[in-house]
Amino acid sequence: MTAGPAHQAAADGATVDLAIVGAGPAGMAAAIRAAELGLAVVVFDDQPAPGGQIYRNVAHPPPLPRHVLGPDYHAGAALVARFLASGAAYRPSSLVWHMAEGSLSHTGPDGGGTLAARRILLATGAMERPFPVPGWTLPGVMTAGAAQIMLKTSATVADDAVFAGSGPLLYLVVAQYLRAGIRIRALLDTTPRGARRRALSRLGSAWSGRTTLAKGLGLLAEIRRAGVTVHRHVTDLAAVGADRLDAVTWRSGTVRHRLDCRTLFLHQGIVPNVNAAMAVGCRHGWDEGQLCWRPALDAAGRSSVAGVMVAGDGGGIAGAVAAALSGEIAAIAAASDLGRIDDATRDRLIAPLESRRRRDMAVRPFLETLYRPADAYRIPSQDETLVCRCEEVDRGTLAEIVRRGCPGPNQIKAFSRCGMGPCQGRLCGHTVTELFADLTGRSPDAVGHYRIRMPIKPVTLGDIAGP
């Protein structure tokens, strides 16, 4: 078996049992478990090293003191090590661009090709929610996630940056900056008034929520202790500048503020990265709690498309711990579906994972309420605000099309080119659905989403034509 599954999977044109897209916590955990169960596994990932965004570069982090990025990050190193030793074939810097009828086409440093997969597991993770405020396309405006990626990959920081938005990742990155001794200009917190009170009423019996709440409050306390200027209940946030960011402006209550700065990091939570699942045709629904699209999945992660499964944050935001558990569960279910283990074994293996996942996720409704991004930052109200960064389509253009009578996002796309650029709707899809729903008084579910097409990411005609 030494030249077993992994070796076979590496050969192009071969059939694998399980092809996994994404090497974050869900993809890695799934690969480890599937390989243990004897499945031939191949993992494709667009990053050069495993870990996903949460554990990005964790096997070879820059030489920063460990407390800067913190124990939750460094915990990923063990998972990465187990993954690399699992026997699953691993294709870094590789792009899966087409999936259909049990086959999967990819490009990468070794060329690319098409292989048959008995099961496909999408573990494509999350991305930051779009933050369509005036000026968000200016050079100098980035996401807080981007700030953290720069820290993780290259120990690179910006001095005197302004952080703005809401959500645990925002506070975490600010705290990481402070631990590294970086000066921060200000934290502009856009969490609406009353969010904490509303959230506490949903805490219920979720004991683990208290730990999470304590962590969040701890981060905020850490930020305050460091003397960072924090503005709360920030409204009318805008980035200002001609050819690059010069300042950020906002309102607190009735007072208008302006702060000169060269770097602004925005963040208002994360949403599932659903393009791959949508492109392959998985049915999705709008999650009112998380304010995002998520694929319809059964408890093991099977989607509405036969043979295609989804695990991790790509199936709904649940965090790294639950993501890894869902990856394991999906791998076991895949092994069972392929007849490699009997039902009793499957149920025995899944039960403890399922109960751990349930415990871990009990806090989610609380977190979703606490960190629910304000309507005004999800649904732009100023006509000049760009919704589609690629095709540079503003809110006013979209509103006009809707006003003239338009059945939904696909007509918007066809008439305005919104969502037709290289990001393939990733940075505008949620905004368009919510804006349309808001303008027409319909629910996001009734409005729907763009029909996402292949390729899952842009690839050249030469890649498609093959050698």
Next chain:
Amino acid sequence: MSHAAFAIVGGGLVGAGIGYGLAKAGHDVLLLDEGDVAFRAARGNFGNVWVQGKGLNSPTYADLSRGAALGWRDFAAELEDLSGVPLHFSQNGAFYVCLSAAELDRRADALLAAEAASRIPSGVERVDRSAIAAVIPEIGETVAGATFCPLDGMVDPLRLLRALLSGYQRFGGRVQAGARIARIDGDGRGFVLQGAAGTVATADRVVLAAGLGNAALAPQLGLTAPVRPVRGQVFVTEKLRPFMSCGIHFIRQTADGGVICGESSEEAGFDEATTRPVLRDSAAKITAVLPLLRHVRVVRAWGALRVMSPDGLPVYQRSATHPGAYLASVHSGVTLLPFHAGPFAAALAGDWLAPDLAAAFSPERFHV
């Protein structure tokens, strides 16, 4: 629930074009548009205004296409003025390229031979590779030659639909979005159009222009729509600086810079998916014809469903059993648009098509 003199079922290029013509002539029109994810040919459309090779066995169809193409420039100007939407229409001719001398011989002979049968000349000619290279220097070495027709042109089909609807509304036409019609009853005095949730509208006259949807609706009104979906898989690339001033039959650069390309034809039912083998073959042919596209990225690919009749020609019909019910099933919604918005709309409001057209495009031709 609304009432109209004319209800048009289908808000694509065909329905909107007919509606535009009727509304412009002062008629009271209601356009019933299906939901957001309708099988909309306009969204999968290349945007070719295309004449060459059409109607090789039907001079009537050849002349219909040529007449429409000749009317396109004025129609585009009128619509742009009215809507303010730039259509990016151009009529610089286009090449149908052939990769082998044998294919070129066959095609050129057939086209030139058919030319005599038509009333309107198309100006089609056979050109060799160097003539293509004079216009498109990047043309691949493996291209043998092409047929070139100066009547062929292009337009942005998405902006076109937007402009049509906008112009239609300016003429007082009404649109009801998200109105999928499942059943139509005629009681001799008018028509009742019903969706899943009940009656959507009533109308004195009704026009079926629902593309593939016509197949299910037509029998309810004594009409026939022998159309089936034929899938074509299409790519759109990232934006490039302008490098093509005229089109190749399956590759054209849009005004936005992207290249829309693809050549395939499959019977795949209502499946709009893309398949790896077809994408591979299509990409191979595209990059053989224009090798510089090898390094250009595809942003979207999809399976567009064409509305195909058994002989590929339009089907136009007036119901004998349900006076006031009409049908248009067409796959050349772009090319024939000036006809639909002009003579065809007039025929609906008047005394139907001229006998030669009525006969050539009646579905009865399939029963002889």
Next chain:
Amino acid sequence: MFRSLTEPTGRLVTVSLDGRSVELPEGDNLAVALLRAGHGPFRTTPVKAAPRMPYCMMGVCFECLAEIDGVPNRQTCQERVVPGQSIRRQDGARSTGSAVPPAPAARGTP
């Protein structure tokens, strides 16, 4: 503006940035290395010629595009620094390297 908190982990290698030589750490994330080198804007957009710089750093936004080794529209946040690499700013839509020839209308439109 952007700076590293640590010594470069890779050896410094020479790359060409818009034709001038710059030293960047080998193997570093290219977008990050360019930001630290003060490079900007990375490109202007094809639609309105607006200047753009990296936004998401995880490969979803396509803002950090540049021409790398002659190939336009590459995501610098997904690339690493390689010795001898050539990076160029992009203005508008990518070029195919050919001028637009005149339209063939002169052939005689009826």
